[in-house]
Amino acid sequence: MFTVEERRRAMPAMLRAKSQERVVILGAGAAGLLAALMLAGENRAIIILERDPSPPEDAADYDGAFEHWHRRGVGQLRHSHAFLARLVNIIRAHHPALIDQLIAAGCREMTLADLLPSTLKDRYTSEPGDAELSILMSRRVTFELVLRRYVLGLGGVTLRSGAFVTGYMIAPGDPPRVSGVTLESGETVGADLVVDAGGRTAQTAEWLAGTGVVLPQSGEPAGILYYTRHWTLKPGQTPPPRNGSPGAGDLGYLKFGLFEADNGWFSVTLAVPEVETELRAAIVKPETFDAICHALPGVAPWIDPERAAPASKVFAMGDLSSRWRRMVSGGKPLVENLYLIGDGLIRSNPLYGRGTSFAAIEAELLARALVAGHDPAARALLYDSWVEQALRPFYDDMIGQDRSAIARAEAARVGARGSLRGQLVRSFIRDGAGVAVRDDLPAFRAALRAFHMLDKPRAWLTEPRHMGVVLKTWARGKRRNAHLYPGRMGPDRTEMLDLLGLHNEVSAAA
Ligand SMILES: Cc1cc2nc3c(=O)[nH]c(=O)nc-3n(C[C@H](O)[C@H](O)[C@H](O)COP(=O)(O)OP(=O)(O)OC[C@H]3O[C@@H](n4cnc5c(N)ncnc54)[C@H](O)[C@@H]3O)c2cc1C
Structure with missing residues (x-):
């Protein structure tokens, strides 16, 4: 489809170094940045192409970025995020300095001792494995900015903002081979391999449609909508003492979670079942959202006007579903030199807080598959089977829990007790x-x-x-x-x- 000369011209000079593998990563969201983190090294030149603009000048204080960084490509940017122990461990194992930078930026590390319920606090003695159970809490914007700066400091990684990818460069064949991407500007960017980290709205299926490739996929609705509002602690104020009531829970007709974040910020997320149409419509009003929070004993003391001030509107997000895509069928890769990662590969219900951990695991497995050999088919098969082994149990367990939560919400709505x-x-x-x-x-x-x-x-x-x-x-x-x-x-x-x-x-x- 494209001549060698066309590919060569489409490629930035720094990507042409002979012994290097040229990698284009589509998307500088969580998965794209984690992929760059895992793939960066002497043998690779990585170019990340991102449709959204760079962070604004005042992003240094993180509040500026929260306020002014417009990311049309990441709808969930201002929703509560927690970063699970698995993600923290993967980062720590490969890039311990990044953990230090996240903490220096104000991200809160919570250890097992911090996570203990009040009933176990007095009985706790630490054990060696407990260090693996630390998590990070911060605004997603803060996490992403620190990760982005760190990745850009790694040798051989460049990022182009405002670069909207419109398709893959594909050579027909059995299977077809990807050799780069095309941009909205008409420019082409050649690559030895493309990592598509385009997120929940990735256009992979549409872009492959012309080649006759249909990716097998399965999915289910998460059955909820997400609503998030942020607060900041007022000067001199500290988080309230625990009063025994949980900061997160499931009331059947409503799930709630309080997220302590970086630099005195915290947020509350309310997840409402799709069947609760009236509640859904009302909850976007700040006064309704706050009234709900005041009625939750584990949340109310946090948003006491003496202690904290609202710092955002209520952000809403729907179209939440789980979806698993595969790039392999009948033991053969469907496309070569194209790897999906992040939400474009596996989308999970945000309630479990696993999306970025899934992406980090995939990035780690992709790096392993690429060093295992140079044969594109073998790489694709390894990546697919390792992702299957590592993530399928978590995905299936989540689907099972979501199905029963949907049934429970419907039972709560009609006042039934369930089976x-x-x-x-x-x-x-x-x-x-x-x-x-x-x-x-x-x-x-x-x-x-x-x-x-x-x-x-x-x-x-x-x-x-x-x-x-x-x-x-x-x-x-x-x-x-x-x-x-x-x-x-x-x-x-x-x-x-x-x-x-x-x-x-x-x-x-x-
Ligand atoms: C409401 C909500 C709450 C969540 N909470 C958590 C949580 O607490 N913990 C957790 O671990 N995960 C959470 N997740 C999941 C997490 O946000 C995602 O799993 C994670 O962001 C996946 O990263 P990604 O890179 O695949 O997608 P994204 O982070 O969405 O990034 C995709 C990137 O690709 C870019 N892009 C898309 N198309 C193009 C194109 N054509 N050209 C160029 N660039 C393009 C976008 O601009 C964007 O930067 C949550 C998700 C949602 C929806």
Whole structure:
């Protein structure tokens, strides 16, 4: 499709160094930057092409970037993000200096000791593996800016902002081979391999359509919409003491989470089931959003006007779904020299906070597949099978949980109790496993390792010791375990709708 000379001219001079592999990364979001972080090295020249503009001049203080950095390509930029232990460990293993820079920028490192429930605090003694359970909390903008600056300081990496990619350069064949990308300006950028990190709206399928390649994919709705508002602590104020009520929880008709972030900022995210149409419409109003927060005992003290001031509007985000794409079918790659990474490959429900960890794992596996050999087909097969092994258990577990959350939300809306089996499973999770991990340090550690993707999901429950603890706790019953439950989470649906002055559609109809 393109001659060698055309490819050569399309390539920046620095990318032509003979022994180097030329890599084009499409997108400087989380996955594109993590890919550059893992792939940068002497043998590669990397050019990142990003449609959005560079951060503004006043981005140095992070608040300027939060306010003024317009990123049409990243709809979730101003939604709460938490960075799981698996992501932190991957960064620390390869680039410990980046962790130092994130912390210096104000990102909060929370250790296992910080994450312990009040019921275990007095009994905690550290163990060697506990260092693996640290997480990072910050605004997504802050995390991304620090990561971006760090990546640009690595040798051989360049980034072009305002470079809108409109397609791949593809040579037909069986399978077709990608040899670069085309830009909106008409320019072409040649490459030995292209890493597409275009995010949730990546155009991969459309761009491949002309070659007859159809990527197999499966997906499901997450069943929720996301609403986030930010606050800053007022001068001289500190976070409130814990009052026993959780800062995150699931009320059936509403999920909520409080995210401590960098530099005195924090945010609250409310996730509303799609079926709650009235609540969804009302919640974007700051006064409704705040009224809900004031009704949640674990959140209310944070947004006390004496302590904190609102620092943003309510950001809303819909079209949340899970999706898994594959680049391999029948044991053969569908395209060569093209690798998907991040949300363009696997999209997950944001409630689990796993998207950037998925991307980091994929970046690490891609780097391994590329050093394993130079044959494009072998590389593609390795990358596909390693991603499958590493991430499929987490993805499938999430799909299962999302399905039951959707069913529960519908039951809550119509005031139904749900099936007997569903009630039993929920009781086992809430009154057995959920209580046991608040009473038993080894079980808490093991459950947290699964949550943070250090061990397979639910692997801890297959260990006889932990299962024994959970069953014993469950059998003791709610009354004898009363001291182990967290404080009140929040009002039930009817109470909340009354409080907000919303019309309870289902009750009214009944
Ligand atoms: C509401 C919400 C909350 C989330 N919370 C968390 C969380 O707490 N923790 C967590 O780990 N993950 C979270 N995630 C997931 C996380 O944001 C994503 O998984 C992660 O950003 C994926 O990175 P990405 O690079 O694939 O996509 P993005 O970060 O969206 O980046 C895609 C990039 O590609 C660029 N681009 C797209 N098309 C083109 C083009 N044609 N030409 C040039 N550039 C292009 C875009 O401008 C953008 O910069 C959340 C997601 C959502 C939606």
